[in-house]
Amino acid sequence: MDLPNFRQLTPILERTSTLAQYAIVIGKRTPDNKATFSVGLLNDYMSAKTRFTRLTLHDDPNNPVNDNGVKIRIDIRRLTQVFNAMASIKSAQTRCSIRHNSAICFDFFNEFISFRITLPNYES
DSSP states (O other), rough: OOOOOOOHHHHHHHHTTTTSSSEEEEEETTTTSOOOEEEEOOOOSSSEEEEEEEOOOOTTSSSSSOOOOOOEEHHHHHHHHHHHHHHHHHHEEEEEEEEEEEEEEEEEEESSSSEEEEEEOOOO
C-alpha cells in the first residue's frame, strides 16, 4: 500500500515514542479494494491509534493481502528513525508491506534512487 506523506507520520511517531516501546502497525484491505494503515500503541495506562484510510493498494502475488488485515509489532524508536531519514530524502512514493506477519518493508522511490528498508516483528 502507498503510505501517506511523512510530514503526517513523523510527528505522530515522535510524540508517541515516549509513551511506549513498540508501535503496532496494521494494514487492512477495505471492501472497495483500497487499504487502511493504522499505527497504534498500547501501554499500561492508555491505548492510542492513528488511522489513514483509502490508500492505494498494490497486490503482491508473493505476499497476498488478507481481508482481515495483518498486524505487526515494531520498535517505535527504529520506526521513527526510518521515517525521519526518509523525510529528508523526500521520496516521491513510499510503499509499505507486511511480510508474513514477520517483518514490515518500506519501499522508497524518488527520481534518483529506490531502496527497501525492512524492520523485524517483535513478538510479545
